[in-house]
Amino acid sequence: MAKRKAFYLYKRKKKHGAYWYVCYINPDTGAQETAKSIDVLKERLDMGCGFSVKDRDSAAIIAGKALEAGLVFSSASSMSFNSYCKAFWEYETSEYVALRNRLKPDSIGREYCMNMLGNYRNHVEPVIPAHTRLGSVTVDMLDRVVSHALSCGMASGSVQMIVLSFSIPLKEAVRKRMIKSNPASCLMRIPRSERERGIMRHDEVVRLMERVDARPGDRIAMAVKLSLTTGMRSGEVRALSVREIFLCDAVRDDGVAMARIVIEHSLAPYSGIKCPKNHRSRELYIDDEFARTLVSSASCDGVVFPGTRSTYMSSVELRLGFYALLADIGIDEKERAERNLTFHSLRHMFNTMLHDAELGAGERMLALGHSSRKVNERYVHDSERRLMKVSLVSSRILHLARPGAEKSAEEFQYFLPSEKTSADDSLSRYREQS
Numbered sequence: 001m002a003k004r005k006a007f008y009l010y011k012r013k014k015k016h017g018a019y020w021y022v023c024y025i026n027p028d029t030g031a032q033e034t035a036k037s038i039d040v041l042k043e044r045l046d047m048g049c050g051f052s053v054k055d056r057d058s059a060a061i062i063a064g065k066a067l068e069a070g071l072v073f074s075s076a077s078s079m080s081f082n083s084y085c086k087a088f089w090e091y092e093t094s095e096y097v098a099l100r101n102r103l104k105p106d107s108i109g110r111e112y113c114m115n116m117l118g119n120y121r122n123h124v125e126p127v128i129p130a131h132t133r134l135g136s137v138t139v140d141m142l143d144r145v146v147s148h149a150l151s152c153g154m155a156s157g158s159v160q161m162i163v164l165s166f167s168i169p170l171k172e173a174v175r176k177r178m179i180k181s182n183p184a185s186c187l188m189r190i191p192r193s194e195r196e197r198g199i200m201r202h203d204e205v206v207r208l209m210e211r212v213d214a215r216p217g218d219r220i221a222m223a224v225k226l227s228l229t230t231g232m233r234s235g236e237v238r239a240l241s242v243r244e245i246f247l248c249d250a251v252r253d254d255g256v257a258m259a260r261i262v263i264e265h266s267l268a269p270y271s272g273i274k275c276p277k278n279h280r281s282r283e284l285y286i287d288d289e290f291a292r293t294l295v296s297s298a299s300c301d302g303v304v305f306p307g308t309r310s311t312y313m314s315s316v317e318l319r320l321g322f323y324a325l326l327a328d329i330g331i332d333e334k335e336r337a338e339r340n341l342t343f344h345s346l347r348h349m350f351n352t353m354l355h356d357a358e359l360g361a362g363e364r365m366l367a368l369g370h371s372s373r374k375v376n377e378r379y380v381h382d383s384e385r386r387l388m389k390v391s392l393v394s395s396r397i398l399h400l401a402r403p404g405a406e407k408s409a410e411e412f413q414y415f416l417p418s419e420k421t422s423a424d425d426s427l428s429r430y431r432e433q434s
Contacts, residue, residue: 006131007063008032009056020059024072033072041066067131081132082125088169089117096172106279110270120165123149135179139186142166146187156192163187198339199349200331207329210401217297219305219313220321224346226294229394230284231350231368234343235266238313239273240304242295248288250388258391259291260284263369267312282369285391287398319343350397357393366390 007024012035020038025031038059042051045065053059066072068080088094091113100108127145128137145166149159167184174182200208208224215221223237232240240261249260264281265273275281299306305313322343326336347368354364367390 006067009038009059009063010035020053020056022059022063022066024063024067036066036072038062041071044071045069064131079134080130081134081137082128082130084134084173085120085124085166085169086117088172089113089120089165096169106275109268109274111268114270115161116165116168119162123162124166134173137170137183139183142184142187146190155195156190160190160192163190195340197345197348198341199345199352200341204329204331205349205397206400208325209397211325211328213401216293219297220318220325222294222297223305223313223318224322224325224343225290225398226286227343227346228350229286229290229397230261230263231347232263232284233266233277233347234315234318235268236263236276238305238315238318239265239267240294241265242298242302242304245291245295245304247291247295250285252388252391256395257288258285258388259288261286261291267315269315276369278369280369282366283387284367285387285394287391287395290398322346350393353397354390354393357396359389359393363387363390 005025007022009020009022011018012021021035022038022041023035024033026033038053042053042062045062047062047065051058051062053062068083088096091097091108091110094113097108097113124145127148128141132141142163146159146163149162154162163184167182167187170179170182170184173179205228208228212218212221212225226232226240227234227237240263244262244264246260246262248257250258252258261284262281263276263284266276268274294304298304299311301311303311305318307313307317319342323333323336326341327333331339331341351364351368354367366387
């Protein structure tokens with residue numbers, strides 16, 4: 001049985017000429033709707049003078065666009081599914097994004113919307129029939145989207161992001177009573193099986209630190225050293241400002257002066273400076289000597305890692321610079337790709353070293369920003385002791401390429417305020433001696 005057309009076109013002659021009209025077929029009742037002027041629909045679509053209605057084909061284009069845009073039927077479920085989902089992820093105009101960001105500022109960023117919009121356009125829209133209405137989406141259609149993505153060899157994590165690009169809009173459509181049920185809730189669960197992030201061996205880390213120490217003042221080398229000794233993400237490293245580094249903020253009982261870094265910003269390609277991932281700021285201690293090197297290399301704007309052509313170092317510049325360092329220690333591009341070594345591997349390496357030094361989950365979560373800020377504020381003194389314990393491992397990594405670096409973290413006495421010597425007393429004595 002032939003499928004009925006969504007609309008019919010005809011010309012109506014008037015005093016000043018002939019004009020195209022369209023009769024739409026109501027998908028719910030099957031009845032023919034009142035004719036609508038193509039010129040009026042073109043105006044409502046805001047297509048401007050650049051598109052002229054010359055023949056049946058051009059009139060059909062406008063009629064189809066009006067149907068997709070939801071200008072024809074009063075029922076919200078009759079709007080185009082593709083148009084609804086794409087408009088849903090437009091950062092500047094999305095009502096959903098605006099409301100979420102009012103309820104919780106910066107909860108949905110421009111990058112996230114662009115990724116979702118790209119996932120939908122590249123992997124969902126080509127599979128869903130063009131004239132599918134919001135209220136007509138079926139589980140079978142969505143299953144085909146998932147099946148097509150998996151058949152292309154995409155990782156399960158990527159497929160899950162594709163599913164989110166249409167499941168979140170559908171969930172919002174149910175909340176706003178635009179549709180009665182969410183077909184995405186009936187999809188089969190996609191098991192998460194990501195490729196494990198690679199990390200370097202201990203001897204490779206030693207060689208890497210040797211190469212880094214051999215390049216004093218080099219911005220890439222210092223960025224790699226900072227990430228390896230703090231677990232900072234690429235965006236957090238590149239966004240670092242001298243205003244977030246507090247020199248000589250504490251002294252450990254082993255006599256090492258410590259600087260405090262407040263990590264409360266990250267750098268994203270389109271949003272620029274924003275909050276760190278999960279909107280959690282955190283603090284870390286690093287050797288004061290290293291911190292002074294970072295401050296002295298900052299630009300006149302106070303940016304610790306300025307770019308060669310912009311205010312901030314780009315992610316590409318940092319990534320390629322890191323790959324060049326890996327090549328210097330014998331890890332070529334083929335081996336790097338096979339082992340899945342990336343700049344983010346430095347963060348994994350730092351976490352591994354904290355674990356090897358027998359630091360508990362609390363210290364590791366605190367250092368890597370996996371703990372809420374309220375908990376950190378609630379246990380301020382305990383957090384400081386934990387951070388000082390973390391700093392011992394950072395110092396050990398920092399001095400891996402120096403003589404005597406085989407000392408273990410347990411040989412150091414980490415900073416603990418006692419009845420005899422308070423933190424302020426230790427800091428005052430150090431400043432007096434300096």
